[in-house]
Amino acid sequence: MKHGKWRGVNLGNWLLIETWMKRSLIEGTNARDEYTLAEAKGNQAKDFFDRHRESFITEDDFAFMQKWGINAVRIPIGYWIVEPDGPYVGGIEHLDRALDWCRKYNIDGIIDLHGAPGHQSGEHHSGRARFFRWDKEEHYRKRTVEIIEALAQRYVGHDGLAGISLLNEPDNEIPASLLLEYYQAGYEAVRKHLPADKVAVIAEAHQNPRMAQFHGKLKGENIATDVHYYQCFWEEHKRLELHEHIAYPLERVLPRIRDYNHVGDQVVGEWSLSFGEPKWWEKLDPTRKLMAYQAFATAQIYAYSEACGWFFWSYRVEGWPAWSFVDAVRLGYLPQSLNVLE
Secondary structure (H helix, E strand, O other): OOOOOEEEEEOOOOEOOOHHHOHHHHOOOOOOOHHHHHHHHHHHHHHHHHHHHHHOOOHHHHHHHHHHOOOEEEEEEEHHHHOOOOOOOOOHHHHHHHHHHHHHOOOEEEEEEEEOOOOOOOOHHHOOOOOOOOOOOHHHHHHHHHHHHHHHHHOOOOOOEEEEEOOOOOOOOOOHHHHHHHHHHHHHHHHOOOOOOOOEEEEEEEOHHHHHHHOOOOOOOOEEEEEEOOOOOOHHHHOOOHHHHHHHHHHHHHHHHHHHHOOOEEEEEEEOOOOOOOHHHHHOOHHHHHHHHHHHHHHHHHHHOOOOEEEEOOOOOOOOHHHOHHHHHHOOOOOOOOHHHO
16 A cells, blocks of 8 residues: 555446446436446447446546545446456456556556456346346356456556455355455465555455454455445434434444454445435534534544545445535535645
8 A cells, every 4th residue: 555544435337337326327228237238228338338438537537536635546347347248348448547547646546346257246236236146156256266367467567556356245145255265366366466565455344244254364465354334224324313423433433443453454445425314314404414414524534544545435426415525525525635634
């Protein structure tokens, strides 16, 4: 980690489309994910995806992030970016360009395998909803390791690459033993080409309860465990009042992070400003909503800065400021600069 600690943003919906993040992408179709969107576009798919990839995030966005104090980006990709697999549309040149911009603007690039062959969950953000075969057929896992090695081999010596995340949010049904076997194989595939002093390997626990199953379990150097802290999905969080939401990262998450730091490196790969739209939210006037977002952001940044890095989800989300970095900065939810933390 050349910057010490990562202060990062996810570049979601760029090289792997998540339809909720820009609903206009699926207008006129019944698409629910990138797979069905590519099917719907048919012969026009390549032009459609190329236009999106060339415009959704540009070099100007990297310049903005650098100015604001971001020193790392997590770049979600589907395996088909590396190895085209119809109806998906390939596009490794877009990842090349992203890492070139990382190098130019002194930002650490983390390649995140968000969609693996066979798909590691039935969620839409794996690229294909309702298709979950990764854990059930060995050839999918073998192919995933090959994808990881192809990425490592392609970017040997590239100063824009600082890490490879082996698998985003694997389903909780996947046994820890099977994931650990894959993570170790993925680590070895990376280390065939990329040294430990240059590139981190990131293995994901995803939900905090699984941290103990993975954290510190892999053999090697410069390995971090990734966990995602959201306070909008689980019943535990839906019951919280505003003051409890703000206190939660400091009272509940921060002690966990400090405990796990004794075992090894960890990163908070995703977090947002979403409270989950509880009933009490609509009772707040605009000024109090602004104050709530600012307090929530400050509490989370303070807590997650105890880890080796954090990555806000995501850089741009259409119509959802609590999830959209550029909008959260514009509206004053986030600090106007993180350079003060250097």
